[in-house]
Amino acid sequence: MSQRSTFIAALVAAPLVFGLAACATPAAGDGDASGEVVKIGVVGKGDPQWAAFEEAAADEGITIEIVDFADYAQPNPATTESELDLNQFQHIVYLADYNVSAGEDLTPIGSTAIYPLGLYSVKVDSVDDIGKGETVAVPNDPSNQARALLVLQSAGLIELKSGGTIFSDLADIDEAKSKVEVTALEASLTPTSLPDVAAAVINNDFVQDAGLTFEDAIAQDDPSDPNALPYVNIFATRAEDTDNETYLKLVEIFQTDPEVQAGLIEASGNTAVALQTPVPDLIDSLTKVEADTEAAK
Structure with missing residues (x-):
């Protein structure tokens, strides 16, 4: 399936x-x-x-x-x-x-x-500080996962083979050209993964419940894009x-x-x-x- x-x-x-x-x-x-x-x-x-x-x-x-x-x-x-x-x-x-x-x-x-969908971390203050080969978590539901991958691509952390679409998934990641590894988790678990990963894309509904603020995001997408x-x-x-x-x-x-x-x-x-x-x-x-x-x- x-x-x-x-x-x-x-x-x-x-x-x-x-x-x-x-x-x-x-x-x-x-x-x-x-x-x-x-x-x-x-x-x-x-x-x-x-x-x-x-x-x-x-x-x-x-x-x-x-x-x-x-x-x-x-x-x-x-x-x-x-x-x-x-x-x-x-x-x-x-x-x-x-x-x-x-x-x-x-x-x-x-x-x-x-x-805006944000990338958060409790380990680094900037995307530039994320090391090569480190792991970043994204939501596992397809619609939010695709958007999260576009955020990571815009931040220079991964490259998507298709260039990125609303249907991109983990299989679309060009691992040879990407800086980080990506793991997918149920959306409510991405905040709790922060101690174990370099960063995580967290849906807005769960940001404040995790003790974070939206200003803590180290990268995000652009809502004004057509x-x-x-x-x-x-x-x-x-x-x-x-x-x-x-x-x-x-x-x-x-x-x-x-x-x-x-x-x-x-x-x-x-x-x-x-x-x-x-x-x-x-x-x-x-x-x-x-x-x-x-x-x-």
Whole structure:
């Protein structure tokens, strides 16, 4: 079974302290905000934008419940099964690979932000201080792994045979032309690997939990690059719910409420670039990445 075809299985699902199937609150249905609760799946409920978002939504007569997940593998299936109404934790590349692998049609209905992906170390202060032959860790899920490898290539630590794409994996590394060796770990484990490796690419959700700050990054990618659109983070829902007025109103609240935006920036250590990307552009990007993913199988 190829890495791309097992995208969801590539992540180790952590046990949850709640049972989604047992939740009694109905889904938002027609989204008329008539006492129904809109459930939104996230990774990192403690981030300050979510409390602000709940309050801002309530001010507009919409009750939301933020459902926290321990890792990335779970919110999309929960949304597909209508255990969630929306989720907000992923970029377009991740969603495209889920849709293709699972045969589903989750769809973006709004952008939130793009986050630079950083390389961190507790052993060196500069990429230049990483010695030849040392080991660098990257996330093992395909979408984040490809982006992490592009970060390492930009930093001069590796060279990719293809030049680098959203599908690059460890096999794409030209070892003879690369300075370091690369190992892949489950995303939540890359921070704990820092004492044992020269450096690690760490997803933003796990940086502060590891006692790091975003300013500690010794290298990162450039979110202003036009090729970065597939890495824009999004709200996603089922295709049949993309016109739900309540869901669209929630996206608008998230994008425009000052307290929500302040929380978003705070949670990212001032690294997030907040976006209001037109939804057709998000869908076009998703369609292209899905096609490229199918072709790459």
